[in-house]
Amino acid sequence: MVVPFGQPHFGDEEIEAVTAVLRSGWVGMGPQTLQFETELEAWLDVPRVVTVSSCTGALFLALLSHGIGPGDEVICPSLTWCSTANAALYLGATPVFCDVDRASFCVTPETILARVTHRTKAVIVVHYGGLAVDVATLRRALPPHIVLIEDAAHALGARTPDGARVGASGNLVCFSFYANKNISTGEGGAIALADPDAANHLASLRQHALTTNAWRRYSHPESSVGQMKLHELGFKLNYTDLQAAIGRVQLRRQAEFAAHRLAIARFYLDELAKKGGFKCQTGLGGLDHAHHLFVTVLPDSALRRKSRDDIMRRVRNRGIGLSVHYVPLHRMPLYHTGVCLPVTEELADRIVTLPIGAAMTMDDARQSLDALFDEIA
Template sequence: MKIPFYRPYIGDEEIAEVISAIQSNWLSKGPKTVVFESEFAKSVGSEHGVGLNSCTAGLHLAQLALGIGPGDEVITTPYTFVATANTIIHCGAKPVFVDIDPKTCNIDADLIEQAITPRTKAIIPVHYGGYPCEMDRIQEIAQRYGLAIIEDAAHAVYTKYKDQPIGSIGNITCFSFYATKNLTTGEGGMITTADEELANRIRILSLHGMSRNAWTRYAAKGAWYYEVEQAGFKYNMTDIQAALGIIQLRKLEEMQMLRMQVARAYSEALADCEEIILPHDSHEHRHSWHLYPIRLEEDQLTISRNEMIDQLSEAGIGTSVHFIPVPKHPFYQEKGYRMEEYPETEKVFESVLSLPFFPGMTKEEVYYVADTVQSIISKHRR
């Protein structure tokens, strides 16, 4: 592939810190995890951070910590990676999907209220591509109905809603540090919260339900005795992951500036292409630019989204689709969900593709992608 969909931005500093973690003999959760939790929480203006092995683990534990279980309902978007909905299922609750605002691809806050029932316990807004949901409206609804807000911020490291960093707004915010994310630990995630009790509950659940700070039992002054307070999970972060995250966090501002430059270059290069809808942005918020998804105006073209992907691949350009909507998957179809109930989600899905996007991308690479997109479109205009 001439230009992959994503290329990691990893340097000698990350390698050195990972080697340091290995040489310290703390391979699982240890002091580097504690440092990373503290530094990350501070970076998003939150009181507490809990490092985990994925954002999925964070979403699962957030709901359990809030007491969500069988018979409950959780409102979220159908236009997200399936993990968002799966974790609701894992808790024994029911996902209730609300269609998206096609401009932002985020949950349409104006439709949330009509989906609330006496069984609704929480709202999980997903900040698609790194652009924030309408959190003022969502908070107002949540407060009026006594609902918790769990933010799926898998795309939203560095995002701000107005002047508030994502990570400091909802009851619990769940971040992803997967390999392609703005900040990576290879695999990994983090929850942030202002609620110490919730943070402690999630810490305990993340390590088999063992009493708080059970990980220190192998330290020089650690005690061998521990108690299992509930049936927890093995969801903790490791020091090897945290070592990578510590350096990535310190480089985040640099990486974000590079991402913004790539986004700006794409937007300028594709601005005159009327057959494409570019990603939404606003000076009111800070976009993390996790993705650069474009949408084809298919009524103006003789080529489909899938054919466009094939032709870009033939030109050596890697792409992806974010996302296959949750109700399209067989598991959810069998549970009675139907795509026709979410027309805006279906329309966006049929026309969207994500272009290569990563902080080390050169202008030459951006222009090659943009020129190729324009060339394909010029051959297929109606």
């Protein structure tokens, strides 16, 4: 039996939504995209959402819009996907890696402040696995000139300690709709924010920074004649109506997806507790964790007999999509860093990520655990 690590959960409604867009004759960014943004704004309870082509693009535009560039440092955790750090490199800035907390696997004010220098211009917080970081406390701890950006690729649906959804902080909050995310449109991302002027600027930057877009020119030809102007360098990072049509259906199904992920997470937690020796991320099984990932630290007893990578190979050879999130970025040759991050390094060779997702069955979850338990025996 094959259990993929992450698989989107699409049904007839998503297929029908895409078919309707194809039949409409307009597949680029247009009315479906604008409606999806409006629905996300209401769902997140935020003033504005700007969709883009990926969460990587969202992080890039978030830093760009704050003037981050050469000579600036951007602090982020090393325990993250490369997009978090690469967004700084694209602009000529320097990613500076910080450690994480042993229980939450997330950054804390202390781990970030330990890396602040006079060159620090921004911090990118990662809501790792779907656990919301307390960004309000972090904001109070940071010097006011440092920009706070949230990488919420894992965290759609998570809630912060004050009960608000991740995205409603007033920071620039970047989401992902990649294939394995909590709602998926295949690819795509979005930026949630409070400032309407900043949102309008981001909406322009995603389409070459033109003063009018293709849908406006198509739908209002009489008002767009001679209106296209270009005042700054923009980029091709827009979303499409094909994706948005899927996203609108997926957003309506989010509560269903979240409940199923929660059930799988609680099943895993119960079974791992019975087995003993496993350590799991704080917040797993709670109502406010998005449960994008289920990450656990393998028992000492298992790691004395086999390496984590050997265990992974054996489980994956049985058709189970066991994974690792992540190989720490500060160990990657690209970043040329010799920093020591003791907690990240301690976790790095011990963590595994069990399959979790709305398309899985509980039998898939049982098969995944059985394979893992067999290989650590």
